[in-house]
Amino acid sequence: MADGPTITTIAERAGVSIASVSRVLNGLPTRQETVRKVMAAADELGYVRNAVARSLKSRRTHQVAFAMADVGNPAYLAMLRQIQPVLKAAGYRLVLHSTDAVVADEIDVLHSLGERYVDGLIMVPLRVTEAHLEMLSAARAPVVIIGQVPEGSRVDNVRADSRTGVGLAIDHLHLLGRRRIGMINGPLDTVPGAARAAGYRQALADVGLPYDEDLVQIGDFYRAEGRHAVTELLARVPDVDALLCANDLIALGALDVLRAAGKRVPQDVAVVGMDDTDLAAASWPSLTSVSLGSAERGKVAAELLLERLQGGDREPRLVTVPPRLVVRASTAGESAPAARTAEDRKAKENRDVAGSATGSDVAEALTELDAQGKGSLE
Amino acid sequence: MADGPTITTIAERAGVSIASVSRVLNGLPTRQETVRKVMAAADELGYVRNAVARSLKSRRTHQVAFAMADVGNPAYLAMLRQIQPVLKAAGYRLVLHSTDAVVADEIDVLHSLGERYVDGLIMVPLRVTEAHLEMLSAARAPVVIIGQVPEGSRVDNVRADSRTGVGLAIDHLHLLGRRRIGMINGPLDTVPGAARAAGYRQALADVGLPYDEDLVQIGDFYRAEGRHAVTELLARVPDVDALLCANDLIALGALDVLRAAGKRVPQDVAVVGMDDTDLAAASWPSLTSVSLGSAERGKVAAELLLERLQGGDREPRLVTVPPRLVVRASTAGESAPAARTAEDRKAKENRDVAGSATGSDVAEALTELDAQGKGSLE
DNA sequence: GCACACGCAGTAAACGTTTACAGGGCTGAT
DNA sequence: ATCAGCCCTGTAAACGTTTACTGCGTGTGC
Numbered sequence: 001m002a003d004g005p006t007i008t009t010i011a012e013r014a015g016v017s018i019a020s021v022s023r024v025l026n027g028l029p030t031r032q033e034t035v036r037k038v039m040a041a042a043d044e045l046g047y048v049r050n051a052v053a054r055s056l057k058s059r060r061t062h063q064v065a066f067a068m069a070d071v072g073n074p075a076y077l078a079m080l081r082q083i084q085p086v087l088k089a090a091g092y093r094l095v096l097h098s099t100d101a102v103v104a105d106e107i108d109v110l111h112s113l114g115e116r117y118v119d120g121l122i123m124v125p126l127r128v129t130e131a132h133l134e135m136l137s138a139a140r141a142p143v144v145i146i147g148q149v150p151e152g153s154r155v156d157n158v159r160a161d162s163r164t165g166v167g168l169a170i171d172h173l174h175l176l177g178r179r180r181i182g183m184i185n186g187p188l189d190t191v192p193g194a195a196r197a198a199g200y201r202q203a204l205a206d207v208g209l210p211y212d213e214d215l216v217q218i219g220d221f222y223r224a225e226g227r228h229a230v231t232e233l234l235a236r237v238p239d240v241d242a243l244l245c246a247n248d249l250i251a252l253g254a255l256d257v258l259r260a261a262g263k264r265v266p267q268d269v270a271v272v273g274m275d276d277t278d279l280a281a282a283s284w285p286s287l288t289s290v291s292l293g294s295a296e297r298g299k300v301a302a303e304l305l306l307e308r309l310q311g312g313d314r315e316p317r318l319v320t321v322p323p324r325l326v327v328r329a330s331t332a333g334e335s336a337p338a339a340r341t342a343e344d345r346k347a348k349e350n351r352d353v354a355g356s357a358t359g360s361d362v363a364e365a366l367t368e369l370d371a372q373g374k375g376s377l378e
Numbered sequence: 379m380a381d382g383p384t385i386t387t388i389a390e391r392a393g394v395s396i397a398s399v400s401r402v403l404n405g406l407p408t409r410q411e412t413v414r415k416v417m418a419a420a421d422e423l424g425y426v427r428n429a430v431a432r433s434l435k436s437r438r439t440h441q442v443a444f445a446m447a448d449v450g451n452p453a454y455l456a457m458l459r460q461i462q463p464v465l466k467a468a469g470y471r472l473v474l475h476s477t478d479a480v481v482a483d484e485i486d487v488l489h490s491l492g493e494r495y496v497d498g499l500i501m502v503p504l505r506v507t508e509a510h511l512e513m514l515s516a517a518r519a520p521v522v523i524i525g526q527v528p529e530g531s532r533v534d535n536v537r538a539d540s541r542t543g544v545g546l547a548i549d550h551l552h553l554l555g556r557r558r559i560g561m562i563n564g565p566l567d568t569v570p571g572a573a574r575a576a577g578y579r580q581a582l583a584d585v586g587l588p589y590d591e592d593l594v595q596i597g598d599f600y601r602a603e604g605r606h607a608v609t610e611l612l613a614r615v616p617d618v619d620a621l622l623c624a625n626d627l628i629a630l631g632a633l634d635v636l637r638a639a640g641k642r643v644p645q646d647v648a649v650v651g652m653d654d655t656d657l658a659a660a661s662w663p664s665l666t667s668v669s670l671g672s673a674e675r676g677k678v679a680a681e682l683l684l685e686r687l688q689g690g691d692r693e694p695r696l697v698t699v700p701p702r703l704v705v706r707a708s709t710a711g712e713s714a715p716a717a718r719t720a721e722d723r724k725a726k727e728n729r730d731v732a733g734s735a736t737g738s739d740v741a742e743a744l745t746e747l748d749a750q751g752k753g754s755l756e
Numbered sequence: 757g758c759a760c761a762c763g764c765a766g767t768a769a770a771c772g773t774t775t776a777c778a779g780g781g782c783t784g785a786t
Numbered sequence: 787a788t789c790a791g792c793c794c795t796g797t798a799a800a801c802g803t804t805t806a807c808t809g810c811g812t813g814t815g816c
Contacts, residue, residue, distance in 0.1 A: 006801095006802055006803085007802070007803070008802080018802090018803085018804095019804085019805075022803070022804060022805080023804095023805090026804080028805095049802090049803080050801090050802050050803070052801085052802080052803090053801070053802035053803040053804090054802080054803055054804080055803090056801090056802080056803070057802085057803050057804050057805090058803085058804075
């Protein structure tokens, strides 16, 4: 691990000045003979450019940071998987920050932007506090926020729309003839919980169903909690014929309980999850789920950031990624082609609604493929 | 986004030299009055140290790279989740490289080590070629390889032992009284495929069962391929009473086919997967799976790298992480409370991995919270 | 034959730090 | 009063690049 060669080393060996070496290495016009000498010396010494020194001079690191609460979370992972290739294609490295759901860590990340070790940042904040906004407005590098940012903030912002997503699910269930549609939600003091509760109320109204408190059960966003909540709801309303669960884990818990209770899914009770994680496709019966477009949000965020890095200034943009209903066996049954088709039509309409310019079918197919991943390594 | 203040700006404003500013910022002994002036100026200007300039001088970037084939792969993700906190605690940032299973990209990553934008590298190569070894021996920064590296290579190496892992599964199935144990493997020209095939043969011999070619079916490491392979095997050997699948996805495919064929799991056919991904716990029936210790391999790799970064030279080390059988319903049945309890205990151990120093109950609760993900964000 | 232009390469400054070294002022001892 | 010694601060070099500027030598046009 001896000190590597620098342009000075090369210059000496080639008998030229460091300026010439630099010019050759950067392909600037140079006499053929000089090029030859420099290249030869560089090859012999196994020279590699020092990225740090380059960055210091050029004020560009070719690195971008992605900050979220936890790498293990499937929603963030879906984003990461879209962000990475977009950045890579543009020649940027990805620096990962896991803030462990600690707000102070998020502020830290924003602060460290000032250290200029990255050219830009994509962040998924847990919630946006005053401190966030302050740091954001003072940020010395472009930032894209995935989540809710107050109007008028001077940053690019990419959002999901879980309220509409809930609507898609309710519509779907209603079309299938379900009339006693229960909701298993997470805590109402969380952003997702509140949005979903509101969406549920409104969607019921939209399809002309009454809102019945007995059909709503609050738990938390985990499988065990989901089991518990569904058990309670089932005791209260034995003839519930559909369950909308605030995420896929809750829905898995619901499947557990329904199975134990001897209810058939979807014949007796249809079940819908949210987030459309890998688990939804893996479960049995496979789970109909509302995709909130984590993957697409990641992709859009990366593209917005690149625009700013390459283009320069423009007005901050707000992109809302539309939700999409992914119908699987837990509502349609594998043998219900009619429902499936209706659903497909809807999903398509839905996708067209906000017509994001980015969603190619090829990219989407690829994503699905990768998701399955060659598992193990030896 | 005006140019940020530098120590020069501060020096001017405080009326001192840049050396004094630097000393104050680094806490070197300085007159109280000077400290005050410098701090005041720094605060007013909102100064933040430039990490690039620092790195140039100190020859330390406080960044470490992690390179693997695909972020979306659960096995790599499990590693990442352990690596990240270890590095973060030591003050290192994590740079992520996804090589998309392209060998040239891996070589690229090794090459780019010379650019000195990171202090070290953890890599999970697909396979180790001559080119890899060459680059490794010339590497100008410490590298830890997760996977198989030839004897005598001068790098730290962390391995799984899938051969023994297969043995665990066969033992388990044999103990449960299964005698016609099929194997659904991936391609034999992959490192995992070959190791598992060998393990299967030997494990059968160890428990005194004959090797029967009809019981072996080669497919690929995906769910659909798994379905196909299991269908073939089932046609050939209708009375097979157990299936060992080379990864969890294949096992999920097996569950699909067995269900469709009217076979009960585990009563008629017991199923075992490998890798113990999230999917194993989520499926129904939940899947007994051989954990190859991805999480632990990640943790060990990170620790080895840190040792080298902080400590300095020592002999390269080889650590083999033992496999572990995680028993769930697909072999034990839900009605086997003993097995279930064993499983819970095991899951906890797994979370603790090698007893991370941070494992307070609160931290654990928080981690758990995140892991499940308040999946979606609004 | 001279001026001018042009192609090429070298010198030096700059990016923002850290740090070795030197020097200035003060204290205290002689 | 002088000087050693100490504390503090400033000067300058260094990390490895890129690049503006300068200058040299050659060839061309008059």
